[in-house]
Amino acid sequence: MSTFGVDAGLFVFNGRPIRLISGAVHYFRIVPAYWEDRLLKLKACGFNAVETYIPWNLHEPREGRFNFEGIADVTRFIELAHKLELFVLVRPSPYICAEWEFGGMPSWLLADANMKLRCMHRPYLDKVDAYYDVLMPLLKPLLCTNDGPIIAMQIENEYGSYGNDKAYLDYLRDGMIRRGVDVLLFTSDGAEDSMLQGGSLIPEVLATANFGSKPEKAFAKLAEYQPDKPAMCMEYWNGWFDHWGEEHHAREYDDVAGELDNMLRSGASINFYMFHGGTNFGFFNGANDFGRYEPTVTSYDYHALLNEAGEVTDKYMAVREVIARHVGPPAVPLPEPVKKMSYGAVRLTEQAKLFDQLDRLSRPVTSVYPETMERLGQDYGFVYYQTQVSGPRPKSKVVIQEVRDRALVYLNGDYQGVIDRNEHDNTLDMNAHDIAVEISPEGSKIGILVENQGRVNYGWMLKDSKGITEGVRLAGQFLFNWEMYSLPLDDLSELRFGLLREEERSVASLNSPSFFRGTFEVSEPADTFLKLEGWNKGVVFLNGFNLGRYWAKGPQQTLYVPGPLLLEGKNEIIVFELHGTIDPVVRFQDYMVLG
Template sequence: MSTLTIEDDHFELDGEPFRILAGAMHYFRVHPAYWKDRLLKLKAMGLNTVETYVAWNLHEPHEGEFHFGDWLNIERYIELAGELGLYVIVRPGPYICAEWEMGGLPAWLLKDPQMQLRCMYQPYLDAVGEYFSQLMRRLVPLQSTRGGPIIAMQVENEYGSYGNDTRYIKYLEELLRQCGVDVLLFTADGVSDEMMQYGGLPHLFKAVNFGNRPGDAFDKLREYQTSGPLLVAEFWDGWFDHWGERHHTRSAGDVARVLDDLLSEGASVNLYMFHGGTNFGFMNGANAFPSPHYTPTVTSYDYDAPLSECGDITPKYEALREVIGKYVDLPEMPDFPPVVKQAYGKVELDEWAPLLSQVDALSTPEYSTVPLPMEMYDQ
């Protein structure tokens, strides 16, 4: 059994100094057949921890209907990481952002016309409570304090970018503890006064999210957390794409330089993303900026990450591995087999059908005297 603790300006694990070197990889964006390959590549890069969000809307697509098998077998994902010698950080939300449909919140919440999300609205809290009871009874036995690989969990997600109901953050903290979570809890927010003030609680450990200028970010963090280790919960090494935009890229040299800077400060870090994967189905999220323009995310979540969407090692991977090697002893680089790909060639569509003429084949009619939101029809 292991416990991650805070001692002065550093973390300790079982009484020994420990630096978190993590990479984000979401189990629900990667086919389970590839979990092991991707996790081994994460470890080979010199990282010791994998971080993942938990997508509530996948696990409870309809109220009271829970799924934790196959692609959604988060227990197996965490167990596999532990078997490979990795620790795990879990970010269960309930809101996760993650460029995911409704930030992971299930659409059926909106069937309540009075619904108020991410605050002390009792029907919302009741739904969160039922979800956490189902999720945590699977995760609690996998905590490092019980012999598993989970060393920390996040409370909510970047709440300072959304609201200021600190009673809600306190409620979630207490709910997690009531469910049996006894590992380190933390919050993570962007680098601004408003985000740092509203995103957490004085006694909860604070982490920051950014992509550049680590010195400025740490100075701001120290205004609100004067002691303790520095943790970058999200170091943005790439970015996501919206429909109609060019693919976002960030040079390997630039990312390596900033990573070197923050590691030289003694900070712990989570690379967001290590391996992005894919927004399967219709789970790609959307933004509304520049307001009021609707900007949906594309299906790919490649993110220009060190490990590409199809699992290839990239020059960015190699550059970041070299930087990490300045601070820890790197494992020997395995001879990974090439990722098998298939080119399907040119696909020609020579038939089409007007949408409205196919309505009867696609749906059944619902009648209302006034238009209603899609969620009222379980869409």
């Protein structure tokens, strides 16, 4: 049995003072075959601890159905860290932020329109309790008090940025203790009065601070609230994440190394957020909304010490040098780089149009009014709504109240345009970007394909239901009697593809959302990067694995393909493209382009 705690303003492990130099590595953003490589590189940089969140939505994707296998095998990740003699900091709180879909909370919480999040609301607490009843027994044998590597666990994440319900924080803490968690507990918040007051349980629980610069100011503010505890930066933001349509974020290594040197010289402990960012595979990217909705890109490179593909950067080498000056050289050498390869161009020769495949992908649900994705029992992906409208009617504006997040509108199967969450006006006034349709005398079918681009992961807009959240109007009249197809795209095995003839490319490919399929041969699987030049917006599946979203607006221009996802021999790629492409060719290259 080992002990870790606080004594006389210091962290103490088994009675001896210790300083934590930790880095965030999210197992759920890395294919399991590379977990050990990333942890070895952490240790080879001079770190003695690894920190990870635990996303509830990954582990309980359907209420009462739990997943701890494959990329969700958190205990195996922690055991690997133990094998490498790393301490582990675990952040299992119901909410994690992390630029992860819905901040890590499961979408099915929102099927209850009355659900209140992150507070003493009994229906919410009941869901948390059911999850913790499964999760905590898995973590308990890995606590340092049971000779495991976990030395500390978080109660809630940046709660002071959201609320101030101390009874809720007490409830989470007591629930962890009741389930056998007997290691150091902590909270983490921004170093501001309101955040520390709302999010901490001082003096019973250690408070830590999150920031990217000015450590002296942040630690001074933290010391005002707990002068007798060690200074710990739980999130040292040494880079940043990207939203679609903005510039790629970068932070110079000398700036990062200089701030680290200041913190280590002051005696503080630190957790780099991130040490290695990884990838938002599938539909797990989050979003922000502070008056404008901004979804996060697929890459979570974060301009961190290791890049998205786990490669050592200049920032890594600069940080390694600073740590060596303060605590001595790292205990292990750097592992060999992971091999990268270019496989060249692959032509996708088969096509399956979405609207021809609806009955293979989904079973329609009928309702008087359009239902949200969550009410349909769906977590991620798309929903297709359609209704018949009587005619004739003059050209009238199509209004969606409210669309979450991006809708493609069709009239009798013909594409009319996009209604975007940010741009659409709910009034009857016509603007240049609005969609207006004319209904024929015999009536017309209106179809709306809505994409969930990622639920909000931070701030007051967390309750972010997807699909059509209120209704659809043609001019001032609500349209009722809808048929809805859930399209999570988690099983494409029933799709029926046809060969795409040369003369069809410039016509058939552009009118309808389509799946394009191709195969290619690999003699030696290795890491590679998928370039989709000439494509517009969609999702890529490699050998059945959802690599994530692409969008021509950038900044990200390539999707990371870890070598373990490739097969020796024949491989299959399916691209779901929303707006069409003239030439259905993709390219596998040996370098990333993030902006």
